[in-house]
Amino acid sequence: MIDIGVNLTNSRFDKDRDAVIDRARAAGVQALILTGTSEQESREALAMAHQWPGYCYSTAGVHPHDAKSVIDLTLPQIRDLAADPAVVAIGECGLDFNRDFSPRPQQETVFEAQLALAAELQKPVFMHCRDAHDRFLAILKPWRDKLPAAVLHCFTGTEQELKGCLALDLHIGITGWVCDERRGTELRDIVHLIPDQRLMLETDCPYLLPRDLRPKPKSSRNEPAYLPHIVGAVAACRQQSVDALAAAVFSTTRAFFQIEPA
Template sequence: MIDIGVNLTNNRFDKDRNDVLSRAKAAGVQAMLITGTNIVESREAVALCQQEPGFLYSTAGVHPHDADGVSSDYLDILSELSQQPCVRAIGECGLDFNRNFSAPEQQKRVFSEQIALAARLDKPLFLHQRDAFDTWFELLSPYLGRIPALVAHCFTGSREELLTCLDAGMYVGITGWLCDERRGQELRDIVKLIPLQQLMIETDAPYLLPRNIRPKPKSSRNEPAYLPVIVDMLAQLTGYSRQEIIAHTRENTAKVFALTAQGAD
């Protein structure tokens, strides 16, 4: 299994980061991508990857929440970071009109600039979207076919939005949102529409702890070792076998991010 979205730079991992990685490996996680959400964390992600080459990879980008805080040279810095061997995508970038921690117009500018950067660098895009689908897709549309791959990270949208993403050739990242019948029922109803050839799996740790873990963990912190819980729920809801899901998501992820994953599945 490969976890495409882990916020390993988050301070909730500061006390036991090495133990988290050890538990992930023991659970069958072969590799993971550390999510870069701003310049500081993108740099920290690269530093972590250098400690575990062949197991840890990363993205470099600016999340919409951080769009207001970009420096005038942030694109140059992202371009420089992208030259590091471990950096396999631009992002996490996109739009988030749910909370508007950054002004919408600034979000759109910073997102558009990162889309263009990915096209110029020939890098995949690791995408975020919340309550902004139409504008988000409108900004991406001119670049369809001009960027190696688009990954809709942590998809939680509607049936119509899912079909739009799939028709555009995007890969779709599924998280523990699927394991919450209260908030995630719409996703549970439509996840079977995702072809195995476009499916990816992720924990988005330390966020989105799968609600159905038993026994219930003492901490609300999610971690990559819980990735099998998501695989099991995907198998339950789609009818695909656990091994089919693992094999296809591993193949998709290795192809898109040019990974050489260690260990067994």
């Protein structure tokens, strides 16, 4: 198992990062992809990847929430970080029209700038889309054949949106959203439509603690050690054995990020 969405730079991990890593290893999680969401967070994620080489890797990019902070669209700091072998993707980048923490035109401009950078560097892209599906695909489509690989992480959309993403040959990241009996019903019904070679799994920790996790943790904080629970839930939705799903997703993820976990 490889957790492709770990926000390890989040302050909720400040007191026990070493223990979080230890619990992930003990749970059978073989690698973590640490998410960079701004220039500063991307630097911190890379520093943490260096702290646990061969187990942690990172992304470098600017989340749409932080797009307003970008002045130079050549993204020199992200470019410099991406030269490090531990940086395995550009992102988290994309659009978020739900919260609009950055103006939509700026989100779109910064998203496209990161697609251009990923195409130039021939790095995969790690993407975010919330309440912006049509614009997201419209911006991404002209770049798709220039990119070596692209994943839409934390997918929570509709069947039509899923099919639109798969038609662009995107990988799809699935989280513990499938474990939510309130909001995850449609996702549980459509997750079987994702081919094995396009499916990846993630916690998106510390967010999205699986609601059906038992015993229920005292803290609402999610962490990579809970990834096996998500694997089990997704396997049940897809009517696959846990071992078969885990093996397929591990192979897909390793090929996507071009990593060989130690």
